[in-house]
Amino acid sequence: MRRTIEEHLHKGELQEHLTMFLEEKDQFPFANMASCHYQAFGGQDESSIQTLSAGIELLILSFDIFDDLEDEDNFDAPWMKLSPPIALNAATSIYTIGIHTICAAGSNVHLLSAASRYALQSMQGQHLDLKNEMATEDECLEMMKLKAGSLFALSCILGTLLANGKAYPCIEAYAYQLGIAAQIENDYKGLFQEHNNDIKQQKRSLAYLYLSREFTTHSSEILSMIDHGRFFQQEFKDIIEYKEKLHVAGVTQYMNVMKNLAIHHAKKEMEKLTLPKDQLMTIQSVMFDKF
Template sequence: MNHFIDVEIPNADLNRTLHAFLDAKDQLHFSELAFYHYQSFGGTDTDAAETLGAGIELLILAFDIFDDLEDEDSPDEPWMKINRSVAMNAATALYTISIKVISSVSKEPVFFEKLMEYILQSMQGQHDDLSNRPATEDECLDMIKRKSGALTALPCVLGAMLATGKFDPAVEKYAYQLGIASQIENDYKALFYDSKSDIAKKKRTLAYLYLSRKFNQPSIDLLKTFETEDKIADKEIKCYKEKLKAAGVTQYMYGYITFLNQAWTTLTGYSVEESLGTMYNDYFDHEERISNHLIAQLKNKEPEGRIEVLYHRKDGSKFWGEVHYKLYYKNGQFTSSLGTLTDVTERKKAEMELFKSNQRLAMQSQKLAMAGQLAAGIAHEVRNPLTSVNGFLQLMKAEYPDRKDYFDIIFSEIKRIDSVLGELLVLAKPHQVQFKKININSVLQQVATLLETNAVLSHIKIEKAFQHGEEWEINGDENQIKQVFINLIKNGIEAMPDGGKITISSEVEGDYVKISIKDEGGGISQADLAKLGEPFFSTKEEGTGLGLTICLNIIGAHNGEMKIDSELGEGSTFHILLPIDKGAASEENDIQQGCCSRATIK
């Protein structure tokens, strides 16, 4: 942050003043929010994230100075110890620098629009706060949302937008709630500060507006205190806190723990003694669903309920707790609650694994469906004109007999295009395949011979570590099995641009014949291994991401599976396991297979 001040402010005195202001800033919560959201949404440019964070902290510091100068509190801050006009001008300089820094990280118009939207919202909320305008609790909450919620939403939303380029309303929604909760906490603490007391300023805070309903005697007594006194004497603090609890202010704005048994220590690691008097929500992740649940329960005067919450242990670990609670009311007002806490971590993990598995399956199914539609469209759009081209070329071939070699090459390539389109249709719709007995080593020999020329041109040796005469038979479609081997060997060739060796081997493993195709390429990262086989995912710059998907469909149709061993810098080995034919199905069979029959990678 100091760097940006040095770049933008050549005036030595103002420069020193701003550095002194920065030195007083000991927390960087807002830049952390921006950075965490940037990383969580896949951002990788650390410099951009740090620049955004620095700009946001400069903006927040400027707003803090404006707020202190307007409220005339925080006397120990450096900006409160100098001429107010000089401090205001310095804060304006910080504000201007912050806008310039934040705007520099993204040229997207919506990024700047959201930045200014949150700044203007906060300024309007601050205006209502300074004017003491809220007349109801709802109006006060709306003011807090604009004043503090907007400033919390700013780093969260901009951090996510910098990573994705898109505005995420879900991020904005929970960030507002986080800002509101933080401000309510500060407002409660401000009830006890001599120099910053809302009592002294006669402010219409959430606590004051809540008490204005006068639903019990403690609330009436406290309201009188707010209206007639400027501060609470030290000796009266304890009585004051008791009145806040009796009036329901503490429970309304907070939720202090007043009783625990020893099971609490067993579950959380915190002793009963150190936990009493602390906030109930100090021990779990703050989520919007939790606050929404509790607000709805209290609003509807529900007598009991249950909720699952992610708790923090004292040692830093976390566990899922199921809370069953009862809510107590007096004269229609919530007064307290009593609950039990059960560790349900193992059950929650099982539920989450099932949910993730279902999500993966749903996504895979959606991608396969998309791939099928794409393949069908390509086949239809390309095959029709290809048929016409083929027909006219047949006519031209008769007119140019001296160009027979050229035409043969053209027809061969047209046939190959048609074959590729046919392969794509494996993804598109159910198709009929011809299953029969296949000698697997014979197929491997044919494929190896077919690709040897390609391999030699790429300075690659194909080593055949299998016995050509070995009688290992499977029941399957020979052309499709060949396609699997061709695809995998070609991938190996492409993985070794500087040459190397591909080893093809086969062996029996239980009731399966295992074919292994090993290359000496750069290997595959664990992150990419987890995605292999997904439609449209490819580790090659110009890959379509369909080759391995087709292979998996074919292997699945043959009741087989694929395993991959790979390490970066060590090459990759693809193992295909296909069930050995035991002679039970010696006849040829036509079997309907569709895109849903699919092997998995293990």
């Protein structure tokens, strides 16, 4: 990816910023998703899948930066230490290079249209998240499907398109569900992050919607903490006490059930793939690795 950036930008401060941002990436899950689908569906050109994978990870990085800038959190990230206009321009540059690199991966004309479609869906999901008007569980799940699920789908579908030019509805379906599961897990972890603005902004996540039903006094206590923009360090003795409070309120169990339900739906969709057992197992190991 460093070479890709160097090929598209003249030496200078912007290139230095982008190179610095790349150093934050030590895992490449979206590239792995694309690669395992490419190989499972008959792809054999190592150069093409490497190019596609680089483009996808650059695109994902740009979305991470946009997300942090829009949510105004994750202050330790290098892009958050730059002035917002400079960081925004850098993110736009990464996005553009990512799209260009995806197009350069192969001659399939559907690569660009698929990448653009899923990217726009993710932007639509981010818009809904920023509007913060979700009132029901279904609305929240739809937002997560668009915001996170679309990026999972982008990686899997592009890898398959590059391999054989075909798109399979079941791949899109299980990618959406695993994106939802990943977002649920991320939202739960966000309950413990001091600089996560979800609490200050009373983000209508699944956890918040569950707490707002106030099934117990424990739910009411946590909801009051969030509604007053306070972090758990200000309310509880330590993180152990806070986790116990979430547990007795039912939040932990609810989030786990919702995550596992999405994973279950993904597995049912994956069963529709007609692939040799070893190739199917490879996809399963990559897609379910973080769960």
